[in-house]
Amino acid sequence: MRIELEKRPQASVFYAVLSPFIALVLTVIAGGIMFWLLGKDPVSALYSFFVEPLLDVWSLHEIAIKAAPLILIGVGLSICYRSNNWNIGAEGQFIMGAIAGSIVPVVFHEWHSPLVLPLMLIFGMIGGALYAAIPAFLKANLNTNEILSSLMLVYVAQFFLDWIVRGPWRSPEGYNFPVTRNFAPEAILPEILDSGRTNLGFVFAIVAAVLIWFMMRYTLKGFEITVLGQSERAGRFAGFSSRRMIWFSMLLSGALAGLAGISEVSGNINKLQPIISPGYGFTAIIVAFLGRLNPLGIIAAGLFLALTYVGGEAVQLTLTVSDKVTRVFQGLLLFFVLSCDTLILYKIRLVFPGRTAAVAQDGLQGGAE
Amino acid sequence: MQGNDDIILSATGIEKVFPGAKALNNVNFQLRRGEVHALLGENGAGKSTLVKCITGAYRRDGGKLVLDGAEIDPRDTFEAQRLGIGTVYQEVNLLPNLTVAENLFLGRQPRRFGLVDAAEMNRRARALLSGYELDVDVRTELSSCSVAVQQVVAIARAVDLSGKVLILDEPTASLDAHEVEMLFAIVRRLKSQGLGVIFITHFLEQVYAICDRITVLRNGQLVGTRDAAALPRRELIAMMLGRELGDEIKQAGNAQASEGAVRYRFRGYGRKGHIAPFDLEVRKGEVVGVAGLLGSGRTETAEILFGAEKADSGTAEVDGKPIDISSPRTAIRHRFGFCPEDRKTDGIIGDLSVRENIALALQARRGWARPISRAEQDRLADRYIAALDIRTSDREKPIRLLSGGNQQKAILARWLATNPEFLILDEPTRGIDVGAHAEIIRLIENLCEQGMSLIVISSELDELVAYSRRVIVLRDRAHVSELVGEEVTTSHIVEAIAAADKREAGQ
Numbered sequence: 112m113r114i115e116l117e118k119r120p121q122a123s124v125f126y127a128v129l130s131p132f133i134a135l136v137l138t139v140i141a142g143g144i145m146f147w148l149l150g151k152d153p154v155s156a157l158y159s160f161f162v163e164p165l166l167d168v169w170s171l172h173e174i175a176i177k178a179a180p181l182i183l184i185g186v187g188l189s190i191c192y193r194s195n196n197w198n199i200g201a202e203g204q205f206i207m208g209a210i211a212g213s214i215v216p217v218v219f220h221e222w223h224s225p226l227v228l229p230l231m232l233i234f235g236m237i238g239g240a241l242y243a244a245i246p247a248f249l250k251a252n253l254n255t256n257e258i259l260s261s262l263m264l265v266y267v268a269q270f271f272l273d274w275i276v277r278g279p280w281r282s283p284e285g286y287n288f289p290v291t292r293n294f295a296p297e298a299i300l301p302e303i304l305d306s307g308r309t310n311l312g313f314v315f316a317i318v319a320a321v322l323i324w325f326m327m328r329y330t331l332k333g334f335e336i337t338v339l340g341q342s343e344r345a346g347r348f349a350g351f352s353s354r355r356m357i358w359f360s361m362l363l364s365g366a367l368a369g370l371a372g373i374s375e376v377s378g379n380i381n382k383l384q385p386i387i388s389p390g391y392g393f394t395a396i397i398v399a400f401l402g403r404l405n406p407l408g409i410i411a412a413g414l415f416l417a418l419t420y421v422g423g424e425a426v427q428l429t430l431t432v433s434d435k436v437t438r439v440f441q442g443l444l445l446f447f448v449l450s451c452d453t454l455i456l457y458k459i460r461l462v463f464p465g466r467t468a469a470v471a472q473d474g475l476q477g478g479a480e
Numbered sequence: 481m482q483g484n485d486d487i488i489l490s491a492t493g494i495e496k497v498f499p500g501a502k503a504l505n506n507v508n509f510q511l512r513r514g515e516v517h518a519l520l521g522e523n524g525a526g527k528s529t530l531v532k533c534i535t536g537a538y539r540r541d542g543g544k545l546v547l548d549g550a551e552i553d554p555r556d557t558f559e560a561q562r563l564g565i566g567t568v569y570q571e572v573n574l575l576p577n578l579t580v581a582e583n584l585f586l587g588r589q590p591r592r593f594g595l596v597d598a599a600e601m602n603r604r605a606r607a608l609l610s611g612y613e614l615d616v617d618v619r620t621e622l623s624s625c626s627v628a629v630q631q632v633v634a635i636a637r638a639v640d641l642s643g644k645v646l647i648l649d650e651p652t653a654s655l656d657a658h659e660v661e662m663l664f665a666i667v668r669r670l671k672s673q674g675l676g677v678i679f680i681t682h683f684l685e686q687v688y689a690i691c692d693r694i695t696v697l698r699n700g701q702l703v704g705t706r707d708a709a710a711l712p713r714r715e716l717i718a719m720m721l722g723r724e725l726g727d728e729i730k731q732a733g734n735a736q737a738s739e740g741a742v743r744y745r746f747r748g749y750g751r752k753g754h755i756a757p758f759d760l761e762v763r764k765g766e767v768v769g770v771a772g773l774l775g776s777g778r779t780e781t782a783e784i785l786f787g788a789e790k791a792d793s794g795t796a797e798v799d800g801k802p803i804d805i806s807s808p809r810t811a812i813r814h815r816f817g818f819c820p821e822d823r824k825t826d827g828i829i830g831d832l833s834v835r836e837n838i839a840l841a842l843q844a845r846r847g848w849a850r851p852i853s854r855a856e857q858d859r860l861a862d863r864y865i866a867a868l869d870i871r872t873s874d875r876e877k878p879i880r881l882l883s884g885g886n887q888q889k890a891i892l893a894r895w896l897a898t899n900p901e902f903l904i905l906d907e908p909t910r911g912i913d914v915g916a917h918a919e920i921i922r923l924i925e926n927l928c929e930q931g932m933s934l935i936v937i938s939s940e941l942d943e944l945v946a947y948s949r950r951v952i953v954l955r956d957r958a959h960v961s962e963l964v965g966e967e968v969t970t971s972h973i974v975e976a977i978a979a980a981d982k983r984e985a986g987q
Contacts, residue, residue, distance in 0.1 A: 115556075331843065331851045337832070338840065344826045348788060349894065350812040350844035462555070 116457040126454040131401050131412075133454075134447035141443050151430050159429050160422035160440075170425075172307030174417045176379055180205065180371035180388070182316035182413035184395035186323045187364030189404040193327075194340040196360045200246065200261030201368040202392025203268035204239040208369020209376040210272060211238020213383050216298035217280050217291045227297050231373055239369015240362045242268065247361035251354045257361070265392070273385045280383065291383040300378030312374035317410065319367060324406035336360070368392060389420065390438070397445045416441065486512045488548055488676040489534070489565070489645050495542035496529055496700075503529045507543075507702045509695055511645060511676040516667060518687045518708070519680045520720055521697035527680055530697065531647055535560040535567050548644060566638030570650040574634055576623035581605035583622050584637050612636055612666055628659035632666060639670060646670060647678045652686060664690050684713060696720055740764050743933055744902055746785070749794035755780040756958035757793050762902070762933045767924065769948030770937040771973050777957035778937045779821055782906045785935065786818040787811040812845050814902075817895030821906040821937070823884065827891045830880035834872050835861035837879045838893045845898060864893035869919065885916030892923065903927065904935045909943060921946060941970040953977055 139161070143153035164170040184201045191198040212235030215227055245264060249255035273289070282292040300310040327333035339346040339356045347353050376387055398416050402408030423437030489511040496504040504526050511517050519527050533540040536554030545552050547563055554560035557567065574583045581602045582589070590600040605618040612632055622630055631651055639646055648667070652660045667677055667690060679691055687694060687708065694711060696703040696719045703719050711719075742761045750757030755777045762768050772778050783789045787805040796803050798814060805811045808818070820826035829837055839857045846852065852860075861875040868889040872882055879887055888908060895903060905924070909917045917940075924947050928934055938944050944951055951968050953961040953976040961976040 334836075334843070338829050341829050341831060342825060344820075345829055346844075348786070348808055348818055348820055348826050349841045350809050352807070352809055 113462050115460045115462050117460050118457055122455050130451040130454055131448060134451045137447045138444045142440055149432060156426060156430055160426050164418055164421040164425055168306055170421055172309045173421045174414060175309040175313045177420045178413040178417035179312040179316040180375050180391040181395050181398045181416055182410055183319055183371035184368045184392055185398035185402060185409040185413055186320045186406045187367030188395055188399040189406060189409060190336060191360045191364045192399060193404050194336045194356050194360045195343060196357055197258045198261050198361055198364050199258050200265050201395055202388060203265035204242045204365040204368035205372035205388055205392045206268040206272050207242035208235040208239035208372035209387055211235055212373030213376060216294040220292060223297060231298060231377060232370060235369045235373025236366040239372060240366040243361045243365025247358050251357045276383050276385055289385050294381045298377060299381055300374055310378035312378045315370060315374060320406040320410050394441055397441055401448050488513045490546045491534060493543040494533055494540055496533055496538060497541050503700050505700045511678060513676055514671050514674045515692040516671055516677045516679055516690050518691040518694045519678055520694060525697040526700040527697055535565055561641050564642045564644030566642030567647040568634045568638050568651055574622055578622060579619050580616060580622055580633055581618040583633055584608060608636055608640055628655050628662060645676045649680045652681060743799055745797045747795050749791050751784055751789055751792050754789055755784055758959040764933055765928050765931045767928050767934045767936055767948050769944035769951040770935060771944055771951055772954030776954040778954055779906055782904050782937055786816055786904055815900050817898060817900035817903045819891050819905045819908060823887055828879045828887050831878055833876045834879050834890055835875040837890050838864055838897060841894045842897045860897055868893055902933045906937045909940060941973050945970055
C-alpha cells in the first residue's frame with residue numbers, strides 16, 4: 112500500500128476550518144506519547160498541562176497575561192504574511208519596543224507625571240516600528256530577503272538588551288544584578304480586574320485584533336493587502352504599490368510587536384532584564400498560522416498557546432519535567448498545523464498494489480471544472 | 481493502406497462527468513502508428529479532459545481504452561507512462577535545478593555500489609540525446625537551457641520511458657519560430673520511428689505544418705476526425721466553432737486612422753539589458769502593432785512604456801508635455817493601461833471575483849481613502865460583462881474559474897473602466913479560442929474608432945495586419961524597422977524580421 116497526495120481542483124473550505132483542530136488533536140496525542148516515553152502517566156500529565164490551568168482564577172489571569180503579547184504580535188504578523196512579507200523578526204521588534212519604551216521610566220526616572228505611561232507606549236511602538244524598518248528598507252530598496260534580515264536582527268536586539276542592562280542602564284540599587292531600576296508606579300500598566308494580575312495589555316491585544324479584522328474586512332487597505340499578497344505583479348500592474356505595502360506591513364507589525372514589548376515590561380516585569388520574552392515573537396508565528404491569519408482566529412490561537420506556556424510551568428512543578436516541554440508542544444503544534452494544511456489543497460489516496468481500485472479517503476470532494 | 485493493426489491507441493465511448501457538466505460525452509478517438517494527430521477545439525471543448533482520461537490523470541466514468549491491442553486502465557500518469565503513453569506539457573515538468581542527464585534518468589539512475597554512477601548516466605544521456613540533434617552538455621543545469629531545449633529534454637525522457645504514444649500538450653506556446661521548426665523536426669523523426677503523436681495546440685498553421693489527421697471536439701462531443709490534407713482551414717474553423725466565422729482575416733487598409741497630431745512621443749526611450757533606446761510616436765485613434773520573435777524585446781517594450789520597468793534613457797511626452805512614467809502608478813495617472821501577456825501571474829487575481837477584478841485598477845487609482853461603493857462596483861461589473869460578453873454565471877464567481885478568453889476580457893474591462901487614453905495590449909489573443917479571438921479584434925477596432933491610442937503586441941501576424949496602421953518590427957531587443965500603411969502585410973513583416981536576421985548574420 113502506498114499513500115498518494117492528489118491535488119484538489121479547488122481548495123477545500125471544510126478542511127480550511129477543520130485543519131487547526133485536527134492539528135490540535137494530533138499534538139495532544141503526540142504529547143501524550145512523549146510523556147509516556149518520559150515515564151509519566153500520559154493522562155494525568157495532559158490533564159495538568161491542558162486542563163488544570165483552566166480551573167483556577169489565578170492561572171486564568173496568567174493565561175491572559177501571556178496571551179496578550181502573542182495576540183498583539185500575531186495580528187501584526189498576519190498582515191505581513193497576507194501581503195507576502197515574511198517578517199520573522201517580531202522577537203527583535205518586541206525587545207526594541209521594550210527598550211525604547213523604557214527610556215522614559217529608566218533615564219528620566221525622576222520625572223513623575225500621568226504622561227509617563229502614554230509616552231512609554233508610544234515610544235514602544237516607534238521603537239518596534241523603527242527596528243522593523245531596517246528589513247523593510249533593505250527589501251524595498253535592495254531586494255534583500257526579509258526572512259533572513261529580520262531573523263538575524265533578533266540576535267542583535269537580544270545582545271543589545273543584554274549589554275544595556277549590564278552597562279549604561281544597570282540599576283545603582285540592584286546589587287550589581289543585570290537589571291534596570293524598577294519602574295515607578297505611574298509607569299506600570301494598571302490591572303483591569305480586581306481578581307488578579309491581568310493588565311491593560313490584554314485590552315490592547317483584543318482592540319488591536321478587532322481593529323485589524325475590521326480593516327481587512329471592510330476597508331480598501333484590506334483589499335490592497337489581499338490583492339498584493341495573492342499576486343504581487345498583477346497588483347502592481349493594476350496600480351497598487353508593492354513597495355508601499357512592504358513598508359506598511361512591516362511598520363505595522365513592528366509597531367504592534369513593540370507595543371507588546373513595552374506592555375510586557377511595564378505590566379508584567381516592571382523593569383528591564385537580560386531576558387524579557389520566553390520567545391513570544393517566535394511563538395506568535397505559530398499563533399498567526401494557527402489562527403488562519405484571521406485576527407479573530409488569532410485571539411483564540413493566542414489564548415491556546417498561552418495555555419501551553421502556563422501548562423508547561425505547571426507540569427514542570429508537578430511532574431518535574433523540563434520546561435522545554437512547552438517548546439516541544441509548540442513545535443509539534445506548528446508542525447501539525449502546516450501538515451494538516453496540506454489537506455486543504457490535496458486529498459489523500461491510499462493506493463493498494465495490484466488491481467484493487469483506489470480508495471478515495473475523502474468522500475467530500477468531487478472534481479469540478 | 482491502413483488496416484486495423486495500425487491503430488496503436490483507441491479510445492471508445494469515453495465519458496467524463498463533472499458536477500454540473502458533462503465534460504466528455506461518448507467520445508471516440510483513434511491514433512495510428514506513425515502519425516501526428518491534432519486534437520483541436522475551443523477552450524472548454526474537452527481536449528485536456530480527454531487527454532487526462534487517457535493518461536489516467538482523471539478517472540473516466542465510462543468507455544474503453546485499448547493500447548497496442550490490449551485493454552488498459554491506467555490509474556495515474558505513472559502507470560500510463562509504464563504502459564507506453566508519455567505526456568509533455570506546455571510548462572516543462574522537470575526539475576530545473578538538476579542537470580540534463582539527471583532529469584533524463586530521474587528515478588532510474590544507473591547505480592554502482594549503491595551510488596549513482598554519474599559517468600555512466602552522462603554517457604547514456606548523451607547517447608539518448610544524440611538522436612535529437614541537440615547541442616547541449618548533459619551536465620549543465622536544466623534551468624540554464626532555453627525553454628525549447630527543456631522541451632526537447634522532456635520529450636526525450638517521455639519517449640524513452642514510454643515509447644508508444646507521445647502526447648504534446650501545447651508544446652509550442654512559448655517557443656519562437658526557429659524553435660518550433662526544431663521541435664517539428666524531432667516530432668517528424670519520432671513519427672518515422674512509428675510513434676503515435678497526439679498534438680494539442682492553438683496555432684492552426686502548425687496543425688497544417690505537421691499533422692496527418694485532425695480530430696475536433698466541441699462541448700465534450702466528437703465533431704469528427706479528418707485527414708488534414710483534405711480539410712481546408714475555413715472548414716476546420718467551422719468545425720471548431722460550429723458556425724462560419726464572420727470574416728476570418730480582414731485585409732489591411734485601415735489607413736482611415738488619421739493623419740492627426742502625434743499624442744504620445746517617446747524619444748531615445750530604453751533600458752540597458754532590456755530594450756535598446758527607441759523612438760516611438762502614437763497618434764490619437766491609432767493602432768501601432770509590434771511584431772518580432774519571442775525574446776526580441778516585445779514584452780520589454782510594453783513594460784517600459786507602462787513603467788513596470790524604469791527607463792534609464794530617453795524622454796516621454798503627452799501632447800508635447802514631458803511626463804514621468806517611473807512606475808505603473810504614475811503611468812495609470814496619465815491614463816495608460818496595460819494588459820500583460822502572462823494573464824495568470826500578471827493579470828488576474830485568481831481568488832477574487834470577476835467584479836473585484838474589474839474594479840481593481842479604477843480602485844487603485846482612486847486611492848484607498850475613496851472606495852468605490854458596492855452598488856457602483858456592481859454596475860461597473862454588469863456593464864462590462866454585458867458589453868464585452870464575458871461569459872460567467874455571475875459577477876461574484878472567482879475569476880480563475882473562467883476560461884482564458886473570458887479572463888482576458890475581464891482584464892480588458894478592468895482597464896476600460898479607468899477610461900484609458902493609451903492602452904498597451906501584450907498578446908491579447910494568446911491561448912484563447914478562435915471565437916474569442918475575433919471578438920477581441922473587433923473590440924480593438926472599436927476602441928481605436930473611439931479615439932483611443934493602442935499599442936498591440938502579437939505573434940499572430942494576420943491579426944496585426946488586420947488592425948494596425950503601422951507595425952514596428954523588433955529583433956534582438958531593438959526596434960529595427962517600421963512599416964506604414966500599405967506596407968503592412970504579413971509577408972512584409974516576415975521579410976522585415978528575416979532582413980534583420982540576415983544583417984545580423986552578415987556581421
